[in-house]
Amino acid sequence: MSVIVHHSGGNAIRIEPDMRRAPWSTCPGAEHMLMQTFTGLPLKQFAERGDKKANCTHLYDMAMLAAAHAQDGAQTIYDIQVSDAIDNERVAEIRKNGETLLKWTESGFHLVKPDAAAGIRLDKLRSWIDTLEPGLQEPARLLQWGNMLANGRSIPIEQQSDATKMPPNCYSFQPEMAIKAKRIGEILDFSQTTNQRTEQPLDKYKPVVEQR
Template sequence: MQVDSVDQLPGFRRRFRITPTPECVLSQVEDDYHCMSVTVHHDGIVATRIHADLTRAPWTTCPGAPAQIEQTFTGVPLLAFAKRADKKTNCTHLYDLALLCAAHALNKEVLVYDILVSDPIEGRRSAELRRNGVAVLAWKELDGNIVEPSEMAGLTVWTLNPWIESLDPALQEPARLLRWGAVLAHGRMIPMEKQSDASRMPANCYTFQPARAVEAQRIVDVRDFSDGTQQPLQSQGSV
């Protein structure tokens, strides 16, 4: 059966909302596995104070991550956030939220990114990113390989970096967010018991660092926003 829109398919949903004000900027994200936020207070040039909050996170060790992100970025110039090279020692999601804060701190309007990735059906999967409700990036996959659009054919979510770097700067941020969302969406297809041993994971985030990975326990609080009952961040205030 032909399906015209990813909205009609079950799958992963993720929403970012970035809300700037004159003295601070708030970035929020919610998806199947996470609900968290970062607020960056600033003087227009430097981050004077950072506050991170975890409403929903997948590991018992995650609550220590806000202190780490606050330490990483407090006192850092907004233009230097993206140059920090310690993403793997932080919660990667909080880190990305902090970068979004810095990138949009001086904006005047709220920015919303929606990421929709369908569950695979006979090896086919669709991924789409919308900016303030308008689709700006999309691709289709077959057995893990991108087949549409033609200029991306043969790439995978793991080999997208050169393509992202070739894009217009205005598209690079949404492309990175869509790529990461497509990676996270794979979790819907992996049985929970096979993704609940942190000690077997690469040391790519705060919880998966060796000292914490051995004690981390999985928190099973997974939402399915594609069932139509609620949208990500619907229950979270914007300020």
């Protein structure tokens, strides 16, 4: 998935989402919802919009990032990597332009390291994140979300394929959408590198960067 925010004079004049792969049959409808949510809005008001659960949360987060960095003079690239669990522990890391900013250890949906956050649930980190220096708060929120998503790999697909049993936290899980949502798409497993699969997950999806 990707989002391009076209802007002029500090306002978003066009939102261009691109959902190349999606987990649910209803997800593509979230592209129009994202355009409705942000088109015409001042960039500085994106964070105040507050309609994340009505949107695809992934597209929404990318639109928020785009608005936050729209006036940057240089490119920003975040990479998030979360290991599978080894001895019930995952290692989660986020890099900015190739430099590691944060590295956490998580077990059972709770942080183990860093020590300052040990024992806190992944979905309850916001207060601790707010105590970090400003330059680390954005990457910490991204790593929190990436680490939470990575836990889904340990849940059997048959246990996460009924949208009506999911909390209404995104576009496809809203009650009116959940009754129609069906699991779609090919499952790609990058757990093992073999002679048949040597590519990395994003090899086919190089980012599009527009600079003017």
